[in-house]
Amino acid sequence: MKLKLHVWRQKDRQSTGRMVAYDAPNVNPEMSFLEMLDVVNEELTGKGEDPIAFDHDCREGICGSCSMVINGTPHGPSKGTTVCQLHMRHFTDGQDVHIEPWRAKAFPVLQDLVVDRSAFDRIIQAGGFISVNSGSAQDANNLPVAKGDADQSMDAAACIGCGACVAACKNSAAMLFAAAKISHLGLLPQGQPERRRRAINMVKQMDLEGFGNCSNQYECEAVCPKEISVGFIARMNRDYLSSSIFSKETGSASKSED
Amino acid sequence: MGWLRQTTDSSIGGKLIVAVTGLAMVGFVVAHLSGNLLVFGGPQAVNSYAEGLRKLGALLWVARIGLLVMATLHIVFAIKLNLANRAARPQAYAVKTYRRASFASRSMLLTGMALLGYILFHLAHFTFRATSPELAALGEYEVYQMIVLSFQQPLIAGLYIVSMLLLGLHLSHGVSSLFQTLGFNHPKYRSLVGSIGPILGVLLALGFSSIPAAVLFGLLK
Numbered sequence: 001m002k003l004k005l006h007v008w009r010q011k012d013r014q015s016t017g018r019m020v021a022y023d024a025p026n027v028n029p030e031m032s033f034l035e036m037l038d039v040v041n042e043e044l045t046g047k048g049e050d051p052i053a054f055d056h057d058c059r060e061g062i063c064g065s066c067s068m069v070i071n072g073t074p075h076g077p078s079k080g081t082t083v084c085q086l087h088m089r090h091f092t093d094g095q096d097v098h099i100e101p102w103r104a105k106a107f108p109v110l111q112d113l114v115v116d117r118s119a120f121d122r123i124i125q126a127g128g129f130i131s132v133n134s135g136s137a138q139d140a141n142n143l144p145v146a147k148g149d150a151d152q153s154m155d156a157a158a159c160i161g162c163g164a165c166v167a168a169c170k171n172s173a174a175m176l177f178a179a180a181k182i183s184h185l186g187l188l189p190q191g192q193p194e195r196r197r198r199a200i201n202m203v204k205q206m207d208l209e210g211f212g213n214c215s216n217q218y219e220c221e222a223v224c225p226k227e228i229s230v231g232f233i234a235r236m237n238r239d240y241l242s243s244s245i246f247s248k249e250t251g252s253a254s255k256s257e258d
Numbered sequence: 259m260g261w262l263r264q265t266t267d268s269s270i271g272g273k274l275i276v277a278v279t280g281l282a283m284v285g286f287v288v289a290h291l292s293g294n295l296l297v298f299g300g301p302q303a304v305n306s307y308a309e310g311l312r313k314l315g316a317l318l319w320v321a322r323i324g325l326l327v328m329a330t331l332h333i334v335f336a337i338k339l340n341l342a343n344r345a346a347r348p349q350a351y352a353v354k355t356y357r358r359a360s361f362a363s364r365s366m367l368l369t370g371m372a373l374l375g376y377i378l379f380h381l382a383h384f385t386f387r388a389t390s391p392e393l394a395a396l397g398e399y400e401v402y403q404m405i406v407l408s409f410q411q412p413l414i415a416g417l418y419i420v421s422m423l424l425l426g427l428h429l430s431h432g433v434s435s436l437f438q439t440l441g442f443n444h445p446k447y448r449s450l451v452g453s454i455g456p457i458l459g460v461l462l463a464l465g466f467s468s469i470p471a472a473v474l475f476g477l478l479k
Contacts, residue, residue: 006352008352019352069351069353071353071355072351072353072354072355073355073357098352098353100351100352100353103347103349103350103351104346104347105345105346105347105348106346168357170343170347170359170364171342171343171346171347172343172346172347173269173343173346175269203268203269203270204264204268206269207267207268207269210345210346211269211346212269212342212343212345212346212347213269213272213273213339213342213343214269214273214439215343215359215363215366215435216363216431216434216435216438216439217356217358217359217360217363217364218358218359219356219357219358219359221358222357222358223357230438230443231443231444231445233438233443234437234438234441234442234443235441235443236270237270237273237274237438237439237440237441238441240268240270240271241265241270241271241274241440241441244261244264244265244268244271245265250260250261250264251264
């Protein structure tokens with residue numbers, strides 16, 4: 001099948017980019033979307049042009065590297081999958097396909113479709129960990145975790161930090177990401193000692209990075225490749241507000257030194 | 259008080275203020291409608307209700323100042339959040355699609371601004387009676403006569419009906435949404451919470467519009 005691609009090309013962080021049209025004449029429906037781009041890039045390289053830069057790593061839907069908005073939808077039309085798991089059979093012959101990077105002030109474009117997602121790393125650094133040393137490993141089942149809590153925690157922990165939630169949100173809000181990271185620790189006993197500080201610091205860092213505010217439209221949930229529920233955002237709101245209003249924690253997040 | 263400043267400056271704290279002030283105003287709107295519907299009980303019912311309200315004295319001022327504070331906070335924080343949202347995406351997508359966002363949720367800023375304009379007109383019209391000498395000439399508690407005289411003009415009746423439809427649209431997203439902001443999202447109640455906004459929006463729009471419509475069609479004279 002043949003496709004008409006419209007791809008965002010941008011030389012580096014400083015330059016202004018633009019949409020450039022390419023013909024993809026030899027697309028096999030069995031290809032993944034990234035393989036299709038690999039073939040287009042082979043042709044571009046053969047012609048002496050710069051290949052289209054895009055992030056990718058595991059190509060099996062678990063690393064969270066691939067990040068492109070296809071015809072307006074992060075990770076493309078297929079629900080609950082990343083771009084690497086999207087196959088060309090979901091497209092029709094002769095279709096126009098627009099490919100853009102994640103759009104957010106907090107995710108500056110580095111080149112073409114590659115954005116800098118280190119803002120997410122800094123949100124994790126602000127509190128997405130457990131630092132209380134609890135000694136050597138305990139015997140199994142010494143620390144009981146209710147099945148329901150374990151399941152819910154795992155649902156939140158499924159977040160691969162790809163940033164599709166930010167890309168889909170009209171406000172470029174990172175609330176689904178932050179909520180998943182705050183909740184997966186907050187639901188477990190090991191996460192309790194730092195639970196309040198974690199909620200305050202991670203939200204503070206999220207705001208500091210320049211992400212927007214949630215409008216409760218739930219576009220994030222609709223595109224999340226791990227189908228993480230917006231119920232976690234309500235949980236984060238609860239954790240953050242109760243920690244801010246009732247606890248002694250004041251929060252200490254700040255722009256990292258680098 | 260550093261914590262208070264930090265909380266209200268935060269994304270979630272700002273949303274909390276918009277949600278709580280919105281909820282307070284929804285309470286007012288529901289009370290307002292129940293008072294308004296007394297118009298169907300005849301001039302005596304609604305006029306004496308108006309007189310009773312005016313004679314609340316200090317309590318009336320508590321309500322007025324409270325509403326003014328609620329409306330101001332709601333507007334200031336909504337604008338503040340909105341500006342931050344715009345700043346968070348400096349470069350728009352070439353292809354823009356929505357997957358789940360409702361029409362109401364996408365037009366909150368517009369319906370909100372239209373409602374502010376409506377409220378200012380409504381106060382000038384019925385509270386200060388500054389829009390026509392005919393209304394200014396009526397007695398202080400002749401509310402029934404004021405309503406009938408005003409809504410016999412199709413333009414005024416139409417303006418009120420359209421404004422109430424916008425109110426319904428604004429609340430259809432706002433009311434359901436405030437549960438999420440306040441941290442209430444339970445699988446058992448998700449569909450109830452999702453429909454409470456649209457249901458309340460429709461009921462309020464119909465309830466309020468019934469009065470100008472009834473006058474316009476000659477049911478109230």
